[in-house]
Amino acid sequence: MLDRFTERTMDLEYTQEQEEFRHELRDWYEENLPDGWLEGERNIPEDKDEREQFLRDWQRKLHEGGWAGVHWPEEYGGRGATLVEQLIFNEEKARVDPPPSISVIGTDFVGPTLIAAGTEEQKERFVPHILDGEEVWCQGYSEPESGSDLASLQCEAIDEGDTYRINGQKIWTSYAHYADWCFLLVRTDKSGPKHHGITAVLVDMNQDGVDYEPIDQIVDDSTFNHVYFDDAVAKKENVVGDIDDGWRVAMKLSAFERSALTQAFALEKSFDELVEYCKNTKRDGKPLSEHTTVRQELAELDTRIQAGKLTYYRNISKQMKTGEPGPEGSMDKVFTGEIKQDLERFKTKLLGPESAVWDEGSPGGEWQTDYLQSFGTQIAGGTPDIQRNIIAERVLGLPKDAKQ
Amino acid sequence: MDFSLTDEQRRMKETVGGFFEDEGGVELARRQMDGEEGVVDEVWDAVAEMDYTALTVPVEQGGLGDGMLYLALFLEEAGRYATPGPFAETLGFAVPLIDELGTEEQKKAYLTEVADGEGRFSVALHDDVNETPPETVTMEAKVTDDGYVFDGTKPLVPYADEVDSLVVATKTRDESGYGGISLFVVDTADVETTPVETLDSTRPLYEVEFDGLTLDEDALLGSLHGGGDALRRGIDRLNVCGSAMLVGGADEAVERSAQHGNEREQYGHPVGRFQAVKHRITDMWMNMQGARSLVYNAAWRLENDAQDAPRAVASAAAFTTEECSNVFGDDIFNHGGMGFTWDHDAHIFLKQARTWETFLGTPEEHRERVAEARLS
Numbered sequence: 001m002l003d004r005f006t007e008r009t010m011d012l013e014y015t016q017e018q019e020e021f022r023h024e025l026r027d028w029y030e031e032n033l034p035d036g037w038l039e040g041e042r043n044i045p046e047d048k049d050e051r052e053q054f055l056r057d058w059q060r061k062l063h064e065g066g067w068a069g070v071h072w073p074e075e076y077g078g079r080g081a082t083l084v085e086q087l088i089f090n091e092e093k094a095r096v097d098p099p100p101s102i103s104v105i106g107t108d109f110v111g112p113t114l115i116a117a118g119t120e121e122q123k124e125r126f127v128p129h130i131l132d133g134e135e136v137w138c139q140g141y142s143e144p145e146s147g148s149d150l151a152s153l154q155c156e157a158i159d160e161g162d163t164y165r166i167n168g169q170k171i172w173t174s175y176a177h178y179a180d181w182c183f184l185l186v187r188t189d190k191s192g193p194k195h196h197g198i199t200a201v202l203v204d205m206n207q208d209g210v211d212y213e214p215i216d217q218i219v220d221d222s223t224f225n226h227v228y229f230d231d232a233v234a235k236k237e238n239v240v241g242d243i244d245d246g247w248r249v250a251m252k253l254s255a256f257e258r259s260a261l262t263q264a265f266a267l268e269k270s271f272d273e274l275v276e277y278c279k280n281t282k283r284d285g286k287p288l289s290e291h292t293t294v295r296q297e298l299a300e301l302d303t304r305i306q307a308g309k310l311t312y313y314r315n316i317s318k319q320m321k322t323g324e325p326g327p328e329g330s331m332d333k334v335f336t337g338e339i340k341q342d343l344e345r346f347k348t349k350l351l352g353p354e355s356a357v358w359d360e361g362s363p364g365g366e367w368q369t370d371y372l373q374s375f376g377t378q379i380a381g382g383t384p385d386i387q388r389n390i391i392a393e394r395v396l397g398l399p400k401d402a403k404q
Numbered sequence: 405m406d407f408s409l410t411d412e413q414r415r416m417k418e419t420v421g422g423f424f425e426d427e428g429g430v431e432l433a434r435r436q437m438d439g440e441e442g443v444v445d446e447v448w449d450a451v452a453e454m455d456y457t458a459l460t461v462p463v464e465q466g467g468l469g470d471g472m473l474y475l476a477l478f479l480e481e482a483g484r485y486a487t488p489g490p491f492a493e494t495l496g497f498a499v500p501l502i503d504e505l506g507t508e509e510q511k512k513a514y515l516t517e518v519a520d521g522e523g524r525f526s527v528a529l530h531d532d533v534n535e536t537p538p539e540t541v542t543m544e545a546k547v548t549d550d551g552y553v554f555d556g557t558k559p560l561v562p563y564a565d566e567v568d569s570l571v572v573a574t575k576t577r578d579e580s581g582y583g584g585i586s587l588f589v590v591d592t593a594d595v596e597t598t599p600v601e602t603l604d605s606t607r608p609l610y611e612v613e614f615d616g617l618t619l620d621e622d623a624l625l626g627s628l629h630g631g632g633d634a635l636r637r638g639i640d641r642l643n644v645c646g647s648a649m650l651v652g653g654a655d656e657a658v659e660r661s662a663q664h665g666n667e668r669e670q671y672g673h674p675v676g677r678f679q680a681v682k683h684r685i686t687d688m689w690m691n692m693q694g695a696r697s698l699v700y701n702a703a704w705r706l707e708n709d710a711q712d713a714p715r716a717v718a719s720a721a722a723f724t725t726e727e728c729s730n731v732f733g734d735d736i737f738n739h740g741g742m743g744f745t746w747d748h749d750a751h752i753f754l755k756q757a758r759t760w761e762t763f764l765g766t767p768e769e770h771r772e773r774v775a776e777a778r779l780s
Contacts, residue, residue, distance in 0.1 A: 009406075009410055009413075010406060010407060010409070010410070010413075010473060010704055011406050012405065012407060012701065012704055012705075013405065015405075018405065084405050087405070275778060275779060278779070295771070295775035296772070296775070298775055298778065298779070299719075299771035299772065299773075299774035299775040299778065300771055302719070302778055303698070303722055303723050304694070306698060306701070306716075307695070307697055307723055310407065310698060310700075310701050311693050311694055311696075313405070313697075314407045314408060314700075316407075317405070317407040317408035320406070328697075331689075331690045331693060334690065335690055335694065385679065385683070388683040388686040389679070391686045392676070392683070392685060395689070396658070396685060396686065397662060397666065398662055398665050398666065398676040398677070399665070399666060399673070399674045399676050399677040399682075401679070401682075
């Protein structure tokens with residue numbers, strides 16, 4: 001006979017308690033989002049300084065409401081939310097699409113890394129100001145000559161006793177134009193293999209030796225930057241982890257980065273909006289939603305979105321039981337990233353000739369921007385090619401790429 | 405919210421996988437393809453010995469009372485080796501249907517036999533080889549004073565010669581012209597079967613001829629004219645079963661390709677080092693995982709009578725049959741010329757996937773059901 005005993009079994013519904021968490025968050029958003037936001041009036045100031053003030057104010061509000069660090073431990077001012085609560089938080093966030101978080105690098109990447117690998121002094125000095133938006137963070141990783149091959153980075157830190165003198169250049173640095181601090185990877189030893197001799201250090205962005213220059217992106221915006229270090233100074237006490245051991249620290253950070261991201265919920269929302277558009281827009285005398293080709297495409301996108309979301313659920317559920325993300329987690333970025341691009345491209349095609357108009361007021365204008373943005377989203381944090389290498393090598397055990 | 409397998413489910417899956425491997429793995433499918441007699445009998449007896457034939461039979465009829473999710477896990481492992489046998493038809497279609505519609509006598513007669521490994525079922529659904537049931541069920545069972553009279557041919561009946569009974573979908577109407585779909589249990593000894601040359605020869609198909617066969621009330625499953633909804637649910641279950649088997653096969657194909665990528669050397673490197681190969685295998689794996697998620701979700705929703713179960717099934721069937729076909733096709737490409745040979749296993753699974761891809765709804769038809777659910 002089969003061996004069997006009772007055990008909590010698969011359940012795709014949320015518990016009462018989890019639904020209450022959702023409602024608490026929903027109520028908070030309703031009371032605290034900027035006026036008109038939920039009705040679609042999403043006015044974020046254009047001017048750089050006003051924009052920064054608006055975003056910092058929003059971050060402070062999130063913090064006061066206790067929603068700035070839902071996944072953070074309670075002792076660091078977080079909510080200590082379970083993985084399912086974090087999942088609900090992400091679902092709801094996708095639903096209301098609130099103003100972007102100016103502290104996202106801090107809350108999702110730097111904070112958790114400092115909590116895991118920082119000194120007591122570093123935790124005390126930096127962690128509290130991440131959640132309340134007092135200090136905005138950026139992360140200095142890529143360099144002009146070190147993209148996918150990040151470990152070849154050359155930005156140099158010279159040992160000067162209690163401090164490092166830093167010279168070099170970083171690229172694709174998001175939030176550098178707002179940031180107070182940078183989580184920076186520097187070269188402290190050139191003699192060994194490239195993964196050795198990298199050090200992670202926290203660098204004050206408000207000093208003479210640091211400068212930045214915005215990079216114009218294909219979406220006609222500039223959210224990331226060149227950052228130049230010209231005899232910049234960092235205190236040695238701000239090294240995270242051991243000297244020359246920054247690669248390991250950085251990989252830990254990137255593990256946080258990957259598990260924090262999923263586009264699945266945003267995809268669902270975007271798809272719902274598309275469905276409404278198709279129902280309410282006529283072509284050839286009947287709604288788009290009654291055209292066979294449109295129905296086929298919508299159903300295929302819906303199916304792929306569900307496949308992505310359910311696989312994400314499966315990974316999170318596994319992580320709740322084992323404490324470690326499952327191998328399914330590795331596919332989220334590639335899988336949902338490609339759906340996002342196909343979805344946005346399909347939307348712009350529905351417009352027909354109007355697709356040529358790229359004007360902020362028109363739906364097509366926004367859709368074209370979303371489509372173009374989907375390239376950036378897929379490339380940021382590791383291109384699809386690099387992600388596929390990671391899956392192939394770490395999950396499927398295939399041979400490593402030719403490396404020097 | 406918990407979308408992971410329990411420890412017990414994982415153990416069961418491992419045990420079942422090990423069991424089918426010990427029974428011969430893909431060799432069973434090969435022997436069936438070679439036309440060897442008695443392979444299905446041999447497999448079925450071994451499965452019954454392990455009590456797996458009792459999986460979905462209710463406890464009252466001597467079964468284990470498990471639902472669709474458990475069955476999907478079992479079939480994933482059976483599908484890993486393209487194992488021949490009417491598992492989906494018997495455990496996934498007939499048993500839940502008889503449990504839902506059958507009289508106490510019918511349940512006692514049929515379900516206990518299935519649980520004991522003594523009864524096997526298949527399904528006679530299609531009437532037109534180019535149309536998808538149930539909308540197109542046309543064969544009539546005439547309601548007469550002598551009983552129900554069957555005349556006609558069901559052209560695509562899986563395993564008809566290897567099972568004891570068929571669930572047959574018919575059209576019935578009364579004198580006023582009112583009618584609907586009626587389901588019957590028919591003994592295969594009472595019908596003529598002719599083998600069909602099939603693309604997938606692990607799963608034989610037969611043309612089944614009814615030549616004035618007359619049956620009484622005992623053969624009717626559920627109410628007269630009222631079997632349409634139950635049939636639709638049965639077809640949903642069958643589609644999930646087929647998809648579950650393909651996911652198991654796809655998991656195995658990924659492993660086969662990955663192993664080849666590590667072992668086969670050209671230009672002085674294992675071919676799995678070249679990104680064209682490496683990334684193709686990664687895509688196979690991702691699509692297999694996506695299919696698995698959709699299949700578990702559909703099985704769970706069927707088991708829990710969720711309202712949106714039909715949409716979940718349609719999504720799972722559309723995605724799994726298409727993407728697993730691609731996975732098996734890619735497995736052929738990864739193996740180069742060897743992949744195109746009869747001796748290599750990839751084609752066995754490709755042919756199975758391509759058959760499920762259209763057997764009970766084309767991907768386009770499944771997608772139309774998804775669209776209907778999402779756009780109404």
